[in-house]
Amino acid sequence: MTRIDDVARLAGVSTATVSRALRGLPTVSDGTRQRVLEAAARLGYTASPSASRLAGGKTRSVAVVVPRITRWFFSTVVEAAEEALHHAGYDLLLYNLGGRERTRQRLLHTTNLHKRVDALMLVATPLQAADVAMIGKLALPGITVSSGTDVPGWPSIRIDDVAAARTATGHLLALGHRRIAHICGDGADELAVSTHLDRRRGYLAALADAGVPADPRLNVEAEFTIGGGERAMTELLRREPPPTAVFAASDEMAMGAMAALRQAGLRVPQDVSVIGIDDHDLAGVVGLSTVAQPAAEQGRLAALALLRPLRDGTGHHDGADPVILPTRLVVRESTAPPPGS
Amino acid sequence: MTRIDDVARLAGVSTATVSRALRGLPTVSDGTRQRVLEAAARLGYTASPSASRLAGGKTRSVAVVVPRITRWFFSTVVEAAEEALHHAGYDLLLYNLGGRERTRQRLLHTTNLHKRVDALMLVATPLQAADVAMIGKLALPGITVSSGTDVPGWPSIRIDDVAAARTATGHLLALGHRRIAHICGDGADELAVSTHLDRRRGYLAALADAGVPADPRLNVEAEFTIGGGERAMTELLRREPPPTAVFAASDEMAMGAMAALRQAGLRVPQDVSVIGIDDHDLAGVVGLSTVAQPAAEQGRLAALALLRPLRDGTGHHDGADPVILPTRLVVRESTAPPPGS
DNA sequence: CTGAAAGCGCTTACAG
DNA sequence: CTGAAAGCGCTTACAG
Incomplete structure (x- = not known):
């Protein structure tokens, strides 16, 4: 294990100078820096992170x-x-x-x-x-x-989660949907943070803008996962009348919803439209409309x-x-x- | 920033003893350990990783x-x-x-x-x-x-990649398929390692076992990604006659193949069967048959x-x-x- | 521009 | 079971 002393000896300078030269500090002459770099390269030396961290105070x-x-x-x-x-x-x-x-x-x-x-x-x-x-x-x-x-x-x-949700919901409204469900992130899910609240807010705002009354029974909470979306969609299909479109708060939830629809014998989009948020790698594979985020x-x-x-x-x-x-x-x-x- | 000396002073012992007590070494009396733990807790002390690493030689x-x-x-x-x-x-x-x-x-x-x-x-x-x-x-x-x-x-x-590929291919053979394509990991893809070779070997072995001659034109290399599977499937659809089934070396490639088939107006599984390896989270969503790995x-x-x-x-x-x-x-x-x- | 020396905050033989 | 002291391998004022 070659140490800084070895490099110093080979380059004929002090360890302080080796340290400075290797870290590119400006207070080293060109010639000295050259010799230090060569010595370090010859010995295959790199400073020990533990020692640097302790001495330097940065990790x-x-x-x-x-x-x-x-x-x-x-x-x-x-x-x-x-x-x-x-x-x-x-x-x-x-x-x-x-x-x-x-x-x-x-x-x-x-x-x-x-x-x-x-x-x-x-x-x-x-x-x-x-x-x-x-x-x-x-x-x-x-x-x-x-x-x-x-x-x-x-x-x-x-x-802007509110705006993204507004865009998604607005797309469904523009297609003529009026019974639009929302699969909302679960607040109890510790992973959800407040994202789900913003996205629900955007959904409600878009409905309000279009003069469409929000039906609370079309608002279902679920985990931000495929399984969550699947269970939420199954739940939504029990509503009377069922929604003609669903806006899920993430693509993974949307894909879960698509799976539930297929299992229920319903076609997407002929029977029910689905849109998410993300532009997940697989959104293209399943033909999922979505609001892409970078x-x-x-x-x-x-x-x-x-x-x-x-x-x-x-x-x-x-x-x-x-x-x-x-x-x-x-x-x-x-x-x-x-x-x- | 409280240091080991602070704990030592408060507990009335040496830093060596603090170090031993906190790391649970056996050579510390119960009473001493108690006092050290209390002192450390009172001060909210944890050893500095950088110092421990340098002194102890373990990171x-x-x-x-x-x-x-x-x-x-x-x-x-x-x-x-x-x-x-x-x-x-x-x-x-x-x-x-x-x-x-x-x-x-x-x-x-x-x-x-x-x-x-x-x-x-x-x-x-x-x-x-x-x-x-x-x-x-x-x-x-x-x-x-x-x-x-x-x-x-x-x-x-x-x-066992060979066995997994054999299982996947065997499933297609058992269903009656004879023109079975393989979307193989790309050897030029540095991420592929030799997994793709083993999986191809299993595919070929299964065909050989069933007495089905392997058609090299049904063996296409692609990246281990959705896009790779998509391009490979598009390529395979140009073969004459086209395959009736495809074994892709991963679920992501298989899902890409499913997307290409849909775009070509072909139905899965009525026109072409598809199977992968992995049991990806989304395999269930798209109804993909696969060989699951843990x-x-x-x-x-x-x-x-x-x-x-x-x-x-x-x-x-x-x-x-x-x-x-x-x-x-x-x-x-x-x-x-x-x-x- | 460079060096000698102190110091970073621990752990580890070595004694006792 | 416990402590004094050396040492881990760097970086950083401080001098010059």
């Missing part, structure tokens, strides 16, 4: 917290963030809450986190007041991605925003307004005018 | 390397591994190769990795001879998940196998045989007898 690591890495939105955000983080020389510690309430508490309440990472990226992570207070005490820079809990002083990246872009921008204060040394953000990325209606084959129109 | 971190976290299999493996790793108190550093050849080289060739983590989990990571040699020099314990490159001395967890179980077992030598201090494995997990045929609605039978 060059970022914690990324997601509800479930297996869902389309979260894995896409993480993939984009990972690339930006590693490109900048930062390690990415992954925390997958996995629906386990205990994990979240352990994560945020551990006094450990602030000795372990330089910054925190919370993706759709539900926070209670106590959590937010705890995060404040960590005194770490951070960013939140996706609607939901805000942390005072942290920037956030997201879409997941990778949210992950990339979040990582870059997080890195900025770390690199310029201020260590904190300038408290900018939330960045709102655009969404876009994608019409495929799951939406059509209502039967008999 | 309590594991690197998990996947080709693409956005794919079903990999995100499922990572989710299960994350839970096991964090449960044991280990950090998980995520490396997503993302199809970038440079990343893989940087990852493995960096002399950094062995100062950064205690162990390595390679999930379907393609390795060339030079990579394997480099890993040998890292002298880290590790494990490989999913078929593909083996590392000498490392255990591996996987399914992805989460592979991730969980891999993490546990990795932790074992780290905890008992030997730091290396006993070179056990590969663990082969069972697969299972799941028949849904995408497979049926050939047209006109």
